[in-house]
Amino acid sequence: xxxLTSLAIGCLALAAISLQAEDPMNVAxxxxxxxxxxxxxxxxxxxxxxxxxxxxxxxRAGENxxxxxxxxxxxxxxxxxVLEDDPHFNAGKGAVFTxxxxxxxxxxxxxxxxxxxxxxxxxxxxxxxxTLARAVMEKSKHVFMVGAGAEEFAKSNGIALVDAKYFFTxxxxxxxxKALEKTSGASGKKFIFTDADRHGTVGAVARDKNGNLAAxxxxxxxxxxxxxxxxxxxxIGAGTYANNETCAVSCxxxxxxxxxxxxxxxxxxxxxxxxxxxxxxxxxxLENAHKLGGDGGLIAVDKNGNIALPFNTSGxxxxxxxxxxxxxxxxxxxx
Ligand code: ASP
Numbered sequence: 001x002x003x004l005t006s007l008a009i010g011c012l013a014l015a016a017i018s019l020q021a022e023d024p025m026n027v028a029x030x031x032x033x034x035x036x037x038x039x040x041x042x043x044x045x046x047x048x049x050x051x052x053x054x055x056x057x058x059x060r061a062g063e064n065x066x067x068x069x070x071x072x073x074x075x076x077x078x079x080x081x082v083l084e085d086d087p088h089f090n091a092g093k094g095a096v097f098t099x100x101x102x103x104x105x106x107x108x109x110x111x112x113x114x115x116x117x118x119x120x121x122x123x124x125x126x127x128x129x130x131t132l133a134r135a136v137m138e139k140s141k142h143v144f145m146v147g148a149g150a151e152e153f154a155k156s157n158g159i160a161l162v163d164a165k166y167f168f169t170x171x172x173x174x175x176x177x178k179a180l181e182k183t184s185g186a187s188g189k190k191f192i193f194t195d196a197d198r199h200g201t202v203g204a205v206a207r208d209k210n211g212n213l214a215a216x217x218x219x220x221x222x223x224x225x226x227x228x229x230x231x232x233x234x235x236i237g238a239g240t241y242a243n244n245e246t247c248a249v250s251c252x253x254x255x256x257x258x259x260x261x262x263x264x265x266x267x268x269x270x271x272x273x274x275x276x277x278x279x280x281x282x283x284x285x286l287e288n289a290h291k292l293g294g295d296g297g298l299i300a301v302d303k304n305g306n307i308a309l310p311f312n313t314s315g316x317x318x319x320x321x322x323x324x325x326x327x328x329x330x331x332x333x334x335x
Contacts, residue, residue, distance in 0.1 A: 026305040026323075027066040028207040031058045031079050033089045033317030034200030034219075035252040035297040037331055040314070042194075051088055052329050055319040058082040059327045062204060066321075072206040072214035072248070073111050073134075080107075080130040080216045083202035087169050089317070090200030092128060095167050095220025097176040098227045103167040105220050106234035107133040112213030112242035119144040119234040122227075123151055125161040130218045132159050133234070143236065172223070179224035195313060198223050201233055203250025205242070205301045213248035213301060215240050215264070222255065231255025237265035244303060246271040247278055252316065253289065253296010261289040267300060278302040282310050 033055055038047065062079035066072070084092025095103040107129035108119035118137025121144070126132050135157045136145050145153055154161055175197035201219035208214075217240040219233040232239035232255040239255065241264035242248035249264040258264075263285045270281035282300050289296065290312055297311025299318065309318050311333075319329040 026207070027209055028301045028305040028307055028321065029059060029062045029066060029075060029079070029204070030206075030299040030301060030307050030309060030320040031055060031062065031083070031202070031204045031318070032250065032252055032297065032299045032309070033083055033202050035295070035311050035313040035316040036090065036195040036198055036200035037313070037315035037317060038196040039194050040332055043331070048331065051317055051331060054083060054086040054088050055317055055329050056327055057086070058202075058204065059319050059321060059329075062206060063321055066206060066208055069209055071210075072208040072212045073109070075206040075208065076204040076214045076216035077109060077130055077134055079204035079206075080202055080218050081128050084128050084130060084218055089202045090172075090220045091202040091218040093167060094169055094172065094200075096172050096199065096223040098221075098229075099176075099180070099224045100227045101176065102227060103164065103220055104225075104227060104229075105129045105218070106230055107216070107218035108234040108236060108240040109133045109137060109216040110214065110236060110240055110242040110248070111137070112215070112244040112248050115243060117143050117236045117240075119236060119240075120150045121146045121230045121234045123147070123154075124164055125151055126154055127160045127162045127166065130216050133216075133218075135159060144234065146230075172220075175223045183224070199254075201239075201252040203233075203240070203252065203299060205248040205250050205299050205307075207248070207301050207303070207305050211244065211303060213242045213244050213303065215242040215248040215250045217250040217252075219252075232258035232263070235259055237262050239264055241265050241268055243268050247281070247300050247302045249282075249298055249300045251296060251298040253313070254294035257289045257292045257294020258296060260292055261285065261294070263289050263298065267298070271302070278306050279308045279310075282308040286310055286312060
């Protein structure tokens with residue numbers, strides 16, 4: 001039995017799905033491809049199909065693991081890897097460019113069972129930053145590694161490094177050019193700089209058959225960011241958090257505000273300390289970032305397998321494994 005509620009509160013669109021708590025074997029999986037969606041007016045049916053296929057491929061990768069009894073941790077890592085390899089999303093292959101024309105990627109993963117976590121930031125040659133984040137969690141005594149040191153660690157752990165050229169995509173390059181011309185006003189042209197030009201991120205949250213939760217997030221950050229800038233995605237408690245006692249969360253949006261509002265940990269805290277439901281906690285945490293001036297969204301799952309996918313932007317690439325075993329995939333606010 002399933003209860004699906006979808007509501008719009010002010011500018012917040014929220015979907016929450018309740019799975020019956022008495023079925024402890026319920027697995028749950030939600031993925032997002034970022035709140036920086038292409039404007040609906042520029043979205044062609046072909047493009048929409050490609051984005052939906054990307055989300056579906058990620059869901060399939062995670063679902064295969066969960067249905068065969070695998071861990072939530074393996075499921076979120078593998079779902080995120082699929083999105084990192086897909087040039088449509090701002091992570092791995094499709095990462096946006098810094099103001100210096102480089103790609104600097106951030107990622108984090110957290111195991112809700114042990115509260116172990118791993119994160120990397122400002123890596124420039126790692127094909128799958130989420131796998132490096134997991135290696136930091138499992139193979140080092142650290143939680144967070146950055147830049148050259150993180151890449152050295154990748155090398156010594158057999159994690160694929162690629163030439164920086166691998167991350168070049170014409171769409172992201174054009175977005176940087178647009179951003180630079182907009183800031184310098186050089187061309188005299190009037191550019192419309194959309195959410196999709198600016199940012200994006202990918203993430204996954206899951207609950208496995210043993211009731212373990214995990215969260216993973218990976219991003220190229222924001223177009224035209226200063227080299228060395230780090231967003232919320234790799235910061236445990238800001239863009240990524242998981243705790244078996246409460247929930248697993250992966251965020252997307254204006255990182256500076258999500259950091260200041262500690263959005264992912266706030267969802268956990270509101271559930272634990274205030275006894276809020278997953279949906280209420282997600283809504284309140286997102287509103288905290290919104291009040292500071294930041295927009296975006298998040299995906300979350302609680303210990304009973306309930307899920308929430310709120311966002312206050314015009315859209316968020318997103319999908320989840322429905323209770324009937326079918327994937328539900330959406331981009332914009334209205335269905
Ligand atoms: N949160 C990401 C960052 O600030 C960007 C995004 O999700 O759009 O790096």
